[in-house]
Amino acid sequence: MLTATDLTCRFGPRTAVDRVSFALDRPMFLGVIGRSGAGKSTLLRMLNRLTDATSGEVQFKGTDILRLTGRAKRDWQGRCAMIFQQFNLVPRLDVASNVLHGTLSRRSTLATMFNLWPETDIARALDILDRLGIADQAPKRAEALSGGQQQRVAIARALMQDPAIILADEPIASLDPMNAQLVMDTLRRIHDEDGRTVIANLHTLDTARRYCDRVIGMRDGRVVFDGTPDQLTTGAAREIYGADASFSEKATSTTLDGLPPDTAYASTMLET
Numbered sequence: 001m002l003t004a005t006d007l008t009c010r011f012g013p014r015t016a017v018d019r020v021s022f023a024l025d026r027p028m029f030l031g032v033i034g035r036s037g038a039g040k041s042t043l044l045r046m047l048n049r050l051t052d053a054t055s056g057e058v059q060f061k062g063t064d065i066l067r068l069t070g071r072a073k074r075d076w077q078g079r080c081a082m083i084f085q086q087f088n089l090v091p092r093l094d095v096a097s098n099v100l101h102g103t104l105s106r107r108s109t110l111a112t113m114f115n116l117w118p119e120t121d122i123a124r125a126l127d128i129l130d131r132l133g134i135a136d137q138a139p140k141r142a143e144a145l146s147g148g149q150q151q152r153v154a155i156a157r158a159l160m161q162d163p164a165i166i167l168a169d170e171p172i173a174s175l176d177p178m179n180a181q182l183v184m185d186t187l188r189r190i191h192d193e194d195g196r197t198v199i200a201n202l203h204t205l206d207t208a209r210r211y212c213d214r215v216i217g218m219r220d221g222r223v224v225f226d227g228t229p230d231q232l233t234t235g236a237a238r239e240i241y242g243a244d245a246s247f248s249e250k251a252t253s254t255t256l257d258g259l260p261p262d263t264a265y266a267s268t269m270l271e272t
């Protein structure tokens, strides 16, 4: 279905992603973990064509993704929607309009300028918001919502494109544990109910273990782990995070509440 072969990205002398290969033979929930700078965001951005690969190949259902240009490239970016850590909403715009912006790639400039949305699109946007439990927020400005609500609006905007794949670049890194869980539950539900593939960059092991069918671990641009959550042992985590024998599982946990302050601090250091 989706195959990456020897995917590489160099920024000058720096190799951000180094010959990464993986194949998804069916829709799944894939987690990508690794410490800061491991190349996770660059990998996702290459899949979506936001960043140009230096070499390698990406195939989706027989299409050579890295060769797409113009309209075909924009269509791919719709089928492979991306959500970001900082939500990337228009803060002063109402929630419903933010969601409707998910259809921008197939609208005329004139219709966009005059904020003219077809009724069918408006009804669909409201249905999606309802499904994600935030329909009552539709008239509010995006900036008035909590972080967890804003991320669900971003997911709703992605769903407007009816994507086959959702790429989530650290979707919960700015959220408190409760909102992080809400957002991860939402992404998992979208995979389970719609059969969409979700590929999520995650900072924490416990989240990867809990939500993913498969986990890829990156270190210095390379894949150093590719397996199921069960195979993600403390030893495997050490290999991914490059930590020494003092490596603590708790230091990559999102559940900071029960941890002593210094452990929570260590977690923050690993995560940023």
Ligand SMILES: Nc1ncnc2c1ncn2[C@@H]1O[C@H](COP(=O)(O)OP(=O)(O)OP(=O)(O)O)[C@@H](O)[C@H]1O
Binding pocket: 011, 014, 015, 016, 034, 035, 036, 037, 038, 039, 040, 041, 042, 043, 272
């Ligand atoms: N546009 C760019 N120009 C130059 N270097 C870049 C660019 N984007 C990323 N890099 C470098 O590539 C490497 C991988 O970065 P990337 O953001 O993909 O890592 P990451 O694992 O997603 O890290 P983080 O969790 O901090 O976002 C880093 O060394 C980063 O500094």
